[in-house]
Amino acid sequence: MAPPSRPAPRNRLLAALPPEDLATLWPQLKLVELPIRRVLHAPEQPITEIYFPETGYVSMLVYMEDGDAIEVGQIGFDGMVGIPVVLEGDSDGLEAMVQHPGTALRMSAAALREMLESTPALHSLLLRYALVHHEQVARTGACNGRHGVAERLARWLLMAHDRSEGDTFSMTQEFMSMMLGVRRAGVSVAAGFLRKAGLIHYERGEITVTNRPGLEAAACECYGIVRRASDRFHGQQILSPQLVCQ
């Protein structure tokens, strides 16, 4: 787990940095594993490490009094985990939990704070990312209030697909029901609907997207809106095939 060698990082924020800034940042970064369900940041706890995912992704969760949680955002290789540090805070009320295992480049929050002061391009980039993420959270919250389970499930699967490597990823219905804030039985019915329509295939925790355009049609508008905002931010860089729209 020594500092990785020098090829361009998969993380799109790091990849968007000017080469000289990336070189300055590099010694601070350490390649770490993101094991499934690992909590990277707990609610109201000081954030000491920040993460730039390379593969896999992280869910931002709000916990309710009754112990139930609901997802309000996802962060994969398109973002960073630890936005409160960029906003000069120590913590926030959200939990950051690994949902799809993978790897990330990690650095200490203290080192990031220093870097932000000395590296204007990094500061600007992360602030603008914070804005894009804020839009994602706002839209997700609105979607929670107004769209049905099947539409939201389709949207959620598309978001997970975007941040996965292939068309298949591990995910139980129990987990999905937690993310969407609904009953597992509700997910079972909605997922059955999507499967009968030939959009997805799944079996004991392994989900495969078999018809992505169809899934996009089944999802609510919120998927496309958040996705386009993210694409606009990341600009016209070369994207992985499944991240290219339509």
Added chain:
Amino acid sequence: MAPPSRPAPRNRLLAALPPEDLATLWPQLKLVELPIRRVLHAPEQPITEIYFPETGYVSMLVYMEDGDAIEVGQIGFDGMVGIPVVLEGDSDGLEAMVQHPGTALRMSAAALREMLESTPALHSLLLRYALVHHEQVARTGACNGRHGVAERLARWLLMAHDRSEGDTFSMTQEFMSMMLGVRRAGVSVAAGFLRKAGLIHYERGEITVTNRPGLEAAACECYGIVRRASDRFHGQQILSPQLVCQ
């Protein structure tokens, strides 16, 4: 509408600035009216003016394809309208609409951008405010997904009460139903429930909070969580009576 004379502003962000920074900022600020339903920022449109409300407050709204909207945040004298500018963006996907009329100190986005560079205390303050607001939006979104209409209405009334001057404010059920993203008939029933419980009184668009502790008990936990996060941010400054917890 010339620059106002020099007493401490009601806006808590401005009031929290070091006096010398406030003095620098002052010439840029202009006292303006916030007429009800005025759209300060439209979705995806460049933000040219930012606002520090003194009285009244602004709703942050997400619009759906079908034209319906839902509120994801409120900004009153505890905040600023125009967070995307602080995050080095031009716009976001939200609409900022005046919900309770009042006044604000306004400045151009361009002037703010300059100030942010030359005034570290302002920059830091507004970034930390952006974080608090982000928490509010995240929690509101989670609340939309998991709590019922009556609980959310109680929460919403408390938030409106916090940002109003007295115990009475203007608000039709039609408007509330839009904010909560539910039917007007649903608000009618929920509001009737709160009235029968003696918590509020209302009549043709005039709502009065008659039992605030009772209303707090009727609301979901989300009110207190967001409120405490805001109080923590604003620190131990002297608060207006109705903003003091319990």
Added chain:
DNA sequence: AGCTTTTTGTGCGGTTTCGTACTTATATCC
């Protein structure tokens, strides 16, 4: 092989909310 655990499908009654519509009461306008 036999047991346990995990994952998924399904059913059912109850509750909430929706969509829509109709009614009543109060302002406002001419």
Added chain:
DNA sequence: GGATATAAGTACGAAACCGCACAAAAAGCT
């Protein structure tokens, strides 16, 4: 004063979702 517009209460069938429970199938463990 009468017409019109606005605000609010209510009703009712339909739909979505909940809580719960049980069954079946697959995977893992001893």
